[in-house]
Amino acid sequence: MPGLEGLPVLVVGATRGIGLAVVEELVRQGARVGVTGRDPDRVRDVAERLGLWGMAVDARDRGRLEEAVARFAREVGLYGLVYNAGTSPAFTRADRLPLEVWDEVLAVNLTGAFVAARAFAQALEGPGSLVLVGSVLGFRGGARLAAYTASKAGLWGLARSLALDWGERGIRVNLVAPGWTATDMTEGLRNHPRLGPAILREIPLGRMARPEEVARVVAFLLEPENAYLTGGVYAVDGGVGAR
């Protein structure tokens, strides 16, 4: 029997890229999946196409994010949460980074993860599994990506701290750290005539990840059978972190 059969899992940031690939993998494994994202049309499209629970949520709206977790728990049940929402709107040197951009990136990438995780632990009645989607930039420096890199480093600390706080309740918390992945987020850099090839030279496997390759690791960490995995960081990066 597939490892997630019948288990309710909510994915925050589920409409495109890695989040959508996670949804599709979880559905393939028989989970009862909930989808959220900022754009109501995209949430509706994914939810209708796959016959899933859906709710539009901007991760910066703390009250609505908490409501989404609580409603999903009430209406479907709760076993897993994947916090995948992420944004990287600026590629600029830190001295030119507007504070508004810093605030937005931290709100979506880090504070949203904490708000959703806390609501998850509050609503959960039995054991559960939480997966945060970080980045290999969480443990390296990111040139021209100070806010994004700081937010992802924060997620690393958050995942380990939550694993300590909630271990005795049987709530496992892990971080998946993708490297370069071919999604909308990297489209501009991928197609850049100079930076695109330079990025590929940095990756030992010589190509970006496909979103499905990240999704498989997220699903693995959610599976109840992998019951001894908590507080860990799982890089899916084609070897970038080995440098």
Ligand SMILES: NC(=O)c1ccc[n+]([C@@H]2O[C@H](COP(=O)([O-])OP(=O)(O)OC[C@H]3O[C@@H](n4cnc5c(N)ncnc54)[C@H](OP(=O)(O)O)[C@@H]3O)[C@@H](O)[C@H]2O)c1
């Ligand atoms: N692509 C990479 O190379 C890479 C590398 C390392 C880590 N990551 C991380 O992986 C995760 C997914 O990235 P991706 O490449 O798949 O990005 P993407 O294609 O740009 O998709 C981002 C997802 O996050 C959602 N989202 C963005 N801002 C949101 C907000 N304010 N509230 C709610 N949802 C929001 C989007 O929803 P809408 O469709 O509604 O906007 C979308 O579902 C992110 O956390 C990213 O930092 C990506």
